[in-house]
Amino acid sequence: xxxxxxxxxxxxxxxxxxxxxxxxxxxxxxxxxxxxxxxxxxxxxxxxxxxxxxxxxxxxxxxxxxxxxxxxxxxxxxxxxxxxxxxxxxxxxxxxxxxxxxxxxxxxxxxxxxxxxxxxxxxxxxxxxxxxxxxxxxxxxxxxxxxxxxxxxxxxxxxxxxxxxxxxxxxxxxxxxxxxxxxxxxxxxxxxxxxxxxxxxxxxxxxxxxxxxxxxxxxxxxxxxxxxxxxxxxxxxxxxxxxxxxxxxxxxxxxxxxxxxxxxxxxxxxxxxxxxxxxxxxxxxxxxxxxxxxxxxxxxxxxxxxxxxxxxxxxxxxxxxxxxxxxxxxxxxxxxxxxxxxxxxxxxxxxxxxxxxxxxxxxxxxxxxxxxxxxxxxxxxxxxxxxxxxxxxxxxxxxxxxxxxxxxxxxxxxxxxxxxxxxxxxxxxxxxxxxxxxxxxx
Amino acid sequence: xxxxxxxxxxxxxxxxxxxxxxxxxxxxxxxxxxxxxxxxxxxxxxxxxxxxxxxxxxxxxxxxxxxxxxxxxxxxxxxxxxxxxxxxxxxxxxxxxxxxxxxxxxxxxxxxxxxxxxxxxxxxxxxxxxxxxxxxxxxxxxxxxxxxxxxxxxxxxxxxxxxxxxxxxxxxxxxxxxxxxxxxxxxxxxxxxxxxxxxxxxxxxxxxxxxxxxxxxxxxxxxxxxxxxxxxxxxxxxxxxxxxxxxxxxxxxxxxxxxxxxxxxxxxxxxxxxxxxxxxxxxxxxxxxxxxxxxxxxxxxxxxxxxxxxxxxxxxxxxxxxxxxxxxxxxxxxxxxxxxxxxxxxxxxxxxxxxxxxxxxxxxxxxxxxxxxxxxxxxxxxxxxxxxxxxxxxxxxxxxxxxxxxxxxxxxxxxxxxxxxxxxxxxxxxxxxxxxxxxxxx
Numbered sequence: 001x002x003x004x005x006x007x008x009x010x011x012x013x014x015x016x017x018x019x020x021x022x023x024x025x026x027x028x029x030x031x032x033x034x035x036x037x038x039x040x041x042x043x044x045x046x047x048x049x050x051x052x053x054x055x056x057x058x059x060x061x062x063x064x065x066x067x068x069x070x071x072x073x074x075x076x077x078x079x080x081x082x083x084x085x086x087x088x089x090x091x092x093x094x095x096x097x098x099x100x101x102x103x104x105x106x107x108x109x110x111x112x113x114x115x116x117x118x119x120x121x122x123x124x125x126x127x128x129x130x131x132x133x134x135x136x137x138x139x140x141x142x143x144x145x146x147x148x149x150x151x152x153x154x155x156x157x158x159x160x161x162x163x164x165x166x167x168x169x170x171x172x173x174x175x176x177x178x179x180x181x182x183x184x185x186x187x188x189x190x191x192x193x194x195x196x197x198x199x200x201x202x203x204x205x206x207x208x209x210x211x212x213x214x215x216x217x218x219x220x221x222x223x224x225x226x227x228x229x230x231x232x233x234x235x236x237x238x239x240x241x242x243x244x245x246x247x248x249x250x251x252x253x254x255x256x257x258x259x260x261x262x263x264x265x266x267x268x269x270x271x272x273x274x275x276x277x278x279x280x281x282x283x284x285x286x287x288x289x290x291x292x293x294x295x296x297x298x299x300x301x302x303x304x305x306x307x308x309x310x311x312x313x314x315x316x317x318x319x320x321x322x323x324x325x326x327x328x329x330x331x332x333x334x335x336x337x338x339x340x341x342x343x344x345x346x347x348x349x350x351x352x353x354x355x356x357x358x359x360x361x362x363x364x365x366x367x368x369x370x371x372x373x374x375x376x377x378x379x380x381x382x383x384x385x386x387x388x389x390x391x392x393x394x395x396x397x398x399x400x401x402x403x404x405x406x407x408x409x410x411x412x413x414x415x416x417x418x419x420x421x422x423x424x425x426x427x428x429x430x431x432x433x434x435x436x437x438x439x440x441x442x
Numbered sequence: 443x444x445x446x447x448x449x450x451x452x453x454x455x456x457x458x459x460x461x462x463x464x465x466x467x468x469x470x471x472x473x474x475x476x477x478x479x480x481x482x483x484x485x486x487x488x489x490x491x492x493x494x495x496x497x498x499x500x501x502x503x504x505x506x507x508x509x510x511x512x513x514x515x516x517x518x519x520x521x522x523x524x525x526x527x528x529x530x531x532x533x534x535x536x537x538x539x540x541x542x543x544x545x546x547x548x549x550x551x552x553x554x555x556x557x558x559x560x561x562x563x564x565x566x567x568x569x570x571x572x573x574x575x576x577x578x579x580x581x582x583x584x585x586x587x588x589x590x591x592x593x594x595x596x597x598x599x600x601x602x603x604x605x606x607x608x609x610x611x612x613x614x615x616x617x618x619x620x621x622x623x624x625x626x627x628x629x630x631x632x633x634x635x636x637x638x639x640x641x642x643x644x645x646x647x648x649x650x651x652x653x654x655x656x657x658x659x660x661x662x663x664x665x666x667x668x669x670x671x672x673x674x675x676x677x678x679x680x681x682x683x684x685x686x687x688x689x690x691x692x693x694x695x696x697x698x699x700x701x702x703x704x705x706x707x708x709x710x711x712x713x714x715x716x717x718x719x720x721x722x723x724x725x726x727x728x729x730x731x732x733x734x735x736x737x738x739x740x741x742x743x744x745x746x747x748x749x750x751x752x753x754x755x756x757x758x759x760x761x762x763x764x765x766x767x768x769x770x771x772x773x774x775x776x777x778x779x780x781x782x783x784x785x786x787x788x789x790x791x792x793x794x795x796x797x798x799x800x801x802x803x804x805x806x807x808x809x810x811x812x813x814x815x816x817x818x819x820x821x822x823x824x825x826x827x828x829x830x831x832x833x834x835x836x837x838x839x840x841x842x843x844x845x846x847x848x849x850x851x852x853x854x855x856x857x858x859x860x861x862x863x864x865x866x867x868x869x870x871x872x873x874x875x876x877x878x879x880x881x882x883x884x
Contacts, residue, residue: 082829
């Protein structure tokens with residue numbers, strides 16, 4: 001008797017697979033079957049071998065396979081300013097260092113080269129989809145397409161003039177052009193990025209709200225990042241920023257609120273009743289002494305919480321697995337409960353809940369049949385991972401970013417045994433050092 | 443004209459050296475000269491080549507060289523229980539999981555094998571001296587001597603019976619024997635380890651205080667770790683634990699107080715006026731939802747603060763560089779000041795201030811001429827370290843534990859390009875997996 005095996009692109013057999021959906025499920029000795037960009041099956045190794053014939057078969061005997069990580073907030077180009085002016089008071093950091101440097105150097109090439117460095121770092125630590133908010137969003141989009149990673153580019157909107165645009169109106173106008181240019185891209189999603197409540201006018205926010213509805217584009221914004229922001233808004237507008245945004249009609253399931261370290265119970269109620277997504281960046285909040293996002297309370301209120309690294313200038317790495325450890329540890333003490341943000345919840349926050357925040361949960365974020373094949377594998381054969389009672393504990397509570405061995409996006413292998421298959425890492429390092437030289441000489 | 447070069451054991455030439463003393467000093471293209479266990483010179487590369495002839499010359503062109511890290515608090519043997527029962531409420535974790543396992547498995551071999559795994563992990567992340575508090579301290583001391591790492595073994599003192607000793611008195615008695623056995627060791631220092639205020643009697647504490655003075659042995663103790671500890675002490679003794687310890691005469695420059703997440707201003711005053719050392723374990727405190735140690739306030743009060751990872755069962759790694767990042771970030775928000783615990787202060791806390799806490803600051807903790815040659819090198823050639831404006835920012839604010847390339851202790855090379863020179867890593871992993879199997883089958 002002869003059996004006909006189905007011909008597929010790729011088989012990934014792994015010691016452990018955490019598909020995220022079904023929740024809290026750890027599969028052992030299972031195989032993911034990929035074909036034409038998607039996951040087409042997930043079944044025990046022995047059945048997979050009987051049923052499928054693949055061009056490529058990866059046997060990952062010491063590895064945990066997870067959905068690719070979704071980094072929901074950052075400023076990729078600023079990776080070129082990693083550690084440029086640490087340990088300065090925030091206002092000195094911005095006024096004396098970052099803004100003068102940005103005024104002098106930021107252009108299309110700076111953004112594209114910085115984004116390339118950031119994307120390489122993100123890929124090497126398991127991120128397969130990221131969101132970005134910076135000038136020249138088209139440069140980030142082009143870098144992402146060339147390197148094969150998914151991106152949500154937020155088109156920045158601010159009132160002040162800069163190298164990319166001169167007025168609030170011009171930002172929106174140029175942003176719409178970016179949206180049009182990439183509307184048919186598989187890899188690029190566009191989003192409005194009004195920077196923060198204090199740099200966008202009511203008129204600008206209303207216009208963004210209308211366009212967001214018409215074009216079904218999300219809105220991402222830094223909100224309630226610091227105590228000063230809330231106090232100044234109260235002094236100048238008589239309202240807390242979230243109340244103003246609500247009155248303007250911005251709060252909705254399309255709204256992605258970043259940071260949220262200063263929240264009253266009324267604020268949390270506003271977020272919950274409008275199904276706003278909370279994007280939590282714990283390392284940036286800690287480093288800038290901004291405050292604690294009450295993640296446990298947000299989850300208790302039924303709010304979707306996703307995770308982001310923020311930019312490397314204020315973190316200083318783009319390692320989502322490291323961010324997961326920080327988030328999981330910090331939430332416990334902030335919430336006063338050692339069971340808050342357990343390992344499973346943290347993995348979901350960094351994958352499916354991130355996809356949900358970006359409006360992509362039907363395509364990404366879990367290893368379900370029919371979803372796009374965005375996948376990361378972590379090698380747990382090293383001394384520092386032993387012993388392994390529960391691989392999810394190792395994943396979340398030890399440092400694992402540098403153990404990411406393989407990454408696939410859209411079914412394509414981009415990282416194998418920590419080496420890029422297509423990206424020229426030496427060129428990226430050389431270009432980065434050229435920028436460093438120019439900037440340091442300033 | 444012929445010059446006679448001085449014959450020495452080892453030269454280490456590095457792109458950057460942060461000697462810690464002089465403070466906030468970064469040397470570029472300098473060479474450390476090692477001879478007979480000690481640092482005998484530190485000078486520019488070109489001068490070093492003219493003056494010294496060495497059996498071994500390491501040229502570390504992309505590396506930052508720092509003093510070996512001092513991990514002031516942990517329970518090495520518990521590395522065998524890494525991740526065994528995460529995400530459980532603290533009392534369930536202890537009563538249902540950790541204590542039953544300890545009761546069944548802890549013996550001399552468990553402790554020595556667990557300590558060997560821990561030591562290997564610590565060496566591979568730049569730690570050259572650690573403190574340990576667990577049953578069978580002699581097993582830890584033997585593992586440290588065999589593997590060539592420095593240790594402060596704290597002899598545990600508790601009232602309850604366990605596999606190592608039956609009574610408070612027997613703990614002290616056996617501890618003194620350990621002290622005698624290792625009194626002439628270059629690598630082992632002994633310390634009293636009364637576990638915590640609630641498991642040692644007043645009589646026991648007084649006896650420890652007297653012996654500590656007579657033998658010049660430090661005392662390490664978990665103190666004010668949780669709110670419940672302080673509340674229960676108030677209910678049962680009418681005093682906060684630190685007040686009781688002070689009344690018993692224990693607080694002194696020989697006293698190492700671990701955790702300190704619950705501190706009133708009177709508590710801080712007591713610590714300061716008695717020159718007590720604070721041992722800060724931020725990741726453990728966060729994970730167990732214990733609270734925040736007010737590091738910024740302690741430093742403002744002139745208290746010496748050192749750093750520890752705590753045990754891998756509650757962290758879950760022993761990576762001091764990771765702990766440094768967590769400590770540096772967390773202290774800023776807890777203190778409400780983005781300049782608290784800057785990169786230089788954090789490095790000093792993890793090296794010289796750690797040595798100071800253990801009473802070893804005259805021998806260890808900085809790269810000064812005359813000090814013991816305990817040294818770590820971090821390779822910063824990777825993509826994730828670029829660009830490098832200030833290597834100290836990379837060291838503290840990005841994840842670097844896995845970039846530790848070389849480690850010397852007592853002038854001896856133990857790690858080279860991340861490979862052990864003497865330790866059998868495969869044997870340690872195999873032994874660990876044997877224990878895992880036994881424990882998981884329970």
